[in-house]
Amino acid sequence: MIRKFFKTKKFRVFLLSLFTFLLILMVGFYASETYSLFSSLYSKNSAIYSLKQSNMVFFGGNDRLKLAYPDIFNNLHNSAFYYFFTISLILSASLIIFMFAYFYRLIDKEEGTLSTLKSVEKNILEMPSTILHEIKGNINSLSINSRVLGARVAGVKDFEGEKEEITRISGAIETETHKLVQTMENILKFTKDYHLNLEEINLSDLLNFVAETLKPKAADKGINLRVSLDKNISVKMDRDLMEQVFINLVSNAIESYDGEKGDVSIYSSFYLNKILIIIEDNGKGIKQEIIKKVYEPFFTTKKNGVGLGLALVKKILDAHGFKMHIESNYNKGTKVSVIFKDLEN
Numbered sequence: 001m002i003r004k005f006f007k008t009k010k011f012r013v014f015l016l017s018l019f020t021f022l023l024i025l026m027v028g029f030y031a032s033e034t035y036s037l038f039s040s041l042y043s044k045n046s047a048i049y050s051l052k053q054s055n056m057v058f059f060g061g062n063d064r065l066k067l068a069y070p071d072i073f074n075n076l077h078n079s080a081f082y083y084f085f086t087i088s089l090i091l092s093a094s095l096i097i098f099m100f101a102y103f104y105r106l107i108d109k110e111e112g113t114l115s116t117l118k119s120v121e122k123n124i125l126e127m128p129s130t131i132l133h134e135i136k137g138n139i140n141s142l143s144i145n146s147r148v149l150g151a152r153v154a155g156v157k158d159f160e161g162e163k164e165e166i167t168r169i170s171g172a173i174e175t176e177t178h179k180l181v182q183t184m185e186n187i188l189k190f191t192k193d194y195h196l197n198l199e200e201i202n203l204s205d206l207l208n209f210v211a212e213t214l215k216p217k218a219a220d221k222g223i224n225l226r227v228s229l230d231k232n233i234s235v236k237m238d239r240d241l242m243e244q245v246f247i248n249l250v251s252n253a254i255e256s257y258d259g260e261k262g263d264v265s266i267y268s269s270f271y272l273n274k275i276l277i278i279i280e281d282n283g284k285g286i287k288q289e290i291i292k293k294v295y296e297p298f299f300t301t302k303k304n305g306v307g308l309g310l311a312l313v314k315k316i317l318d319a320h321g322f323k324m325h326i327e328s329n330y331n332k333g334t335k336v337s338v339i340f341k342d343l344e345n
């Protein structure tokens, strides 16, 4: 909690303000000293001047001056020094107040927007699933109705010249609503409490099924999916949930290619006593500074991404007690490993 506070912007602003305050105080102090020095010069008292010049306040000059010429010192030094010092104090105090007010407004604005966004996102994930289902149903019927309407209107004679435009608009509505339905489905999957239905699953069968499902998506982008798995490995897991895990991971690998052709390899490996499934691509990779964020719900770098894929993957793996590891080089590719429990378990 305290360590967190030291890392906040508020703390940095506090430090900056304190530093500025001390700086102004010092400048004010020396300005006052210099003024009293020059005043002594104008007083044409060379003895005082030289004494003061050679011994500024830090070297005890003022004390000696006070002892030698108490009257002059009191008139000169006190009035000049304290006059300037008071002004500099007032100035620095008002500057600090201004700075605090200014920065607090800035920070509040920034953090306020961020926390509102975060809480809106969180609220969506905490909504009762009945409401989420209802919203999904509404969007679904909107999607179907817009398709039917588009087809009907395009068939009416009066609209003869505008058929193309009508088909384009109804197509756009359908695509967008379809995306919304998918987003709702992902949110629903994410918010669900998992009751694992565990059974021995052959990893080769599961991964081949996932590859078959995603082959059209890969072929569309000119990507070659290669599966190379030991046929005899079985692990206890919830098949449907683990299928979602691999669909998400392989989809991410396919989506990591920006137009260029490439390969996505799915293979098994062993590390110590554990089985690993590795999904490897040579796509655009993940920048080091965002690699920690990829598991956060709604974090995405894609134009049409929702950012729930890896959050969902993590949740399902945690429920099973499985782990995952991402290794990525920006512009070179990514290697995602799913690590199952020890072989004897």
Ligand SMILES: Nc1ncnc2c1ncn2[C@@H]1O[C@H](COP(=O)(O)OP(=O)(O)OP(=O)(O)O)[C@@H](O)[C@H]1O
Pocket (backbone or CB within 6 Å): 186, 248, 252, 253, 256, 281, 283, 284, 285, 286, 294, 295, 299, 300, 301, 302, 304, 305, 306, 307, 308, 309, 310, 311, 334
């Ligand atoms: N194989 C990969 N190659 C490059 N970047 C990746 C890869 N896997 C994940 N990422 C990065 O992690 C981010 C989060 O991934 P995640 O699957 O959670 O969301 P998404 O794919 O953006 O959206 P969706 O909800 O549709 O899955 C991605 O936007 C991308 O920046």
Ligand SMILES: [Mg+2]
Pocket (backbone or CB within 6 Å): 248, 251, 252, 309, 310
């Ligand atoms: Mg994804």
